[in-house]
Amino acid sequence: MYTVKEVSKLLDLSEHTVRYYTDKGLVPNVQRDKNNNRLFDEKSVHWLTGIKNLKRCGMSVESIKTYVDLCLEGDSTVRERYEIILEQKNAALAQLEEAKLRAKFMEKKANHYLDIINQVVQDNTNPGKW
Amino acid sequence: MYTVKEVSKLLDLSEHTVRYYTDKGLVPNVQRDKNNNRLFDEKSVHWLTGIKNLKRCGMSVESIKTYVDLCLEGDSTVRERYEIILEQKNAALAQLEEAKLRAKFMEKKANHYLDIINQVVQDNTNPGKW
DNA sequence: TAACACCTTCGAGTAACACGAAGTCAATAC
DNA sequence: GTATTGACTTCGTGTTACTCGAAGGTGTTA
Numbered sequence: 001m002y003t004v005k006e007v008s009k010l011l012d013l014s015e016h017t018v019r020y021y022t023d024k025g026l027v028p029n030v031q032r033d034k035n036n037n038r039l040f041d042e043k044s045v046h047w048l049t050g051i052k053n054l055k056r057c058g059m060s061v062e063s064i065k066t067y068v069d070l071c072l073e074g075d076s077t078v079r080e081r082y083e084i085i086l087e088q089k090n091a092a093l094a095q096l097e098e099a100k101l102r103a104k105f106m107e108k109k110a111n112h113y114l115d116i117i118n119q120v121v122q123d124n125t126n127p128g129k130w
Numbered sequence: 131m132y133t134v135k136e137v138s139k140l141l142d143l144s145e146h147t148v149r150y151y152t153d154k155g156l157v158p159n160v161q162r163d164k165n166n167n168r169l170f171d172e173k174s175v176h177w178l179t180g181i182k183n184l185k186r187c188g189m190s191v192e193s194i195k196t197y198v199d200l201c202l203e204g205d206s207t208v209r210e211r212y213e214i215i216l217e218q219k220n221a222a223l224a225q226l227e228e229a230k231l232r233a234k235f236m237e238k239k240a241n242h243y244l245d246i247i248n249q250v251v252q253d254n255t256n257p258g259k260w
Numbered sequence: 261t262a263a264c265a266c267c268t269t270c271g272a273g274t275a276a277c278a279c280g281a282a283g284t285c286a287a288t289a290c
Numbered sequence: 291g292t293a294t295t296g297a298c299t300t301c302g303t304g305t306t307a308c309t310c311g312a313a314g315g316t317g318t319t320a
Contacts, residue, residue, distance in 0.1 A: 005297070016278060019299095035285055037298050053235050056228070061276070082243040089236035092229070098186070099222070099229040105183050106219035113212040135266075146309060149268095165316055167267050191307065 001031070002040040011048055018048070024061055026051050026068055057088040057095070131161075132170040141178055148178070154191055156181050156198055187218040187225070 008015045022030050022038060027047045031039040040048070047068070054064050067084050070077040138145045152160050152168060157177045161169040170178070177198070184194050197214050200207040 003297075014278080015298095017276085020277065033298095035298070036300095037285095050239075053232055055276095056232055057236065078243065078246055082240070082247060085236065085240050085243055089233075089240045092233045092236040096226075096229040096233045099226040102183055102186055103219075103222045103226045106187065106215065106222040109180075110212070110215050110219045113208065113215055116208055117212060133267075144309080147307085150308065163267095165267070166269095167316090185307095 002045065004038050004040075007040045007045060007048060010045065011052055013048070013052060021048065021051060021061070024065060026061065026064055028068065028072060053092075054088055057091045059088060132175065134168050134170075137170045137175060137178060140175065141182055143178070143182060151178065151181060151191070154195060156191065156194055158198065158202060183222075184218055187221045189218060 002010065004015050004018050007013075008018045011018075013021075019038070021027055027040075027044050030044055031041065033039050051064055051068075054067065055061070059067075063084075067081065070081050070084075132140065134145050134148050137143075138148045141148075143151075149168070151157055157170075157174050160174055161171070163169050181194055181198075184197065185191070189197075193214075197211065200211050200214075
């Protein structure tokens with residue numbers, strides 16, 4: 001069983017965020033100890049992992065809530081859930097491509113600065129101040 | 131010369147966001163036509179491209195503003211700007227790794243659902259409802 | 261001359277936290 | 291035995307980066 005602090009470290013989420021998600025009903029069956037402290041078991045961690053991933057795919061907390069509720073409804077919602085996951089998987093793939101381009105862009109930019117700092121004289125196809 | 135609508139399409143930003151960035155001073159020297167409409171030239175587009183990338187690296191609008199101002203100050207700030215870019219480049223690389231993991235996670239999830247839908251009976255190392 | 265598409269400013273609304281106050285509880289420190 | 295420490299609680303406000311919509315100015319097409 002994990003405390004808020006422990007899961008937050010484990011999943012690299014802020015404690016605020018962990019509480020926020022649980023309070024919004026994104027994590028089913030979060031237990032409390034006798035002092036009313038949230039207690040997370042392996043299943044909770046599992047849920048939170050999924051939630052974190054869906055969130056980073058770009059899903060809103062509200063949409064994730066809908067998805068979680070569908071999960072709790074049982075087998076009859078499998079197809080509907082699949083559609084959601086499929087969409088988010090595609091979002092993730094698109095993000096991956098974007099991330100690649102962005103990383104390249106930033107590497108170029110950093111190298112550009114290195115060139116300037118090292119006084120490397122370049123040809124004048126240099127695209128400008130940026 | 132581009133209108134707000136045109137750059138927003140070109141760079142895949144909302145018109146609101148383009149206006150927001152220009153009004154916050156992130157894009158230097160944005161012209162206006164006789165009807166006071168914003169007009170973006172190639173340089174502006176160049177700036178916006180950089181801004182978009184920095185933003186997606188996780189930089190706040192405020193920090194980007196600081197960076198842009200440093201750019202406008204000239205050569206004396208090159209080293210300082212390099213430090214900023216370096217940090218953001220590393221952020222971009224970290225994001226890239228995260229994006230890879232997330233894409234994998236989502237693909238597994240999607241395949242998991244496909245298995246269920248196709249009634250594939252699996253071994254019981256199945257990790258649960260998720 | 262009217263409709264349409266585009267632009268403008270401005271002010272309010274929203275999502276997803278982030279933060280801080282005020283308080284509870286249990287374990288250690290002196 | 292009290293005091294400090296540290297983790298937790300709830301609640302309510304603040305922040306960022308948009309996002310939306312209203313109200314209105316142009317300029318071209320029908």
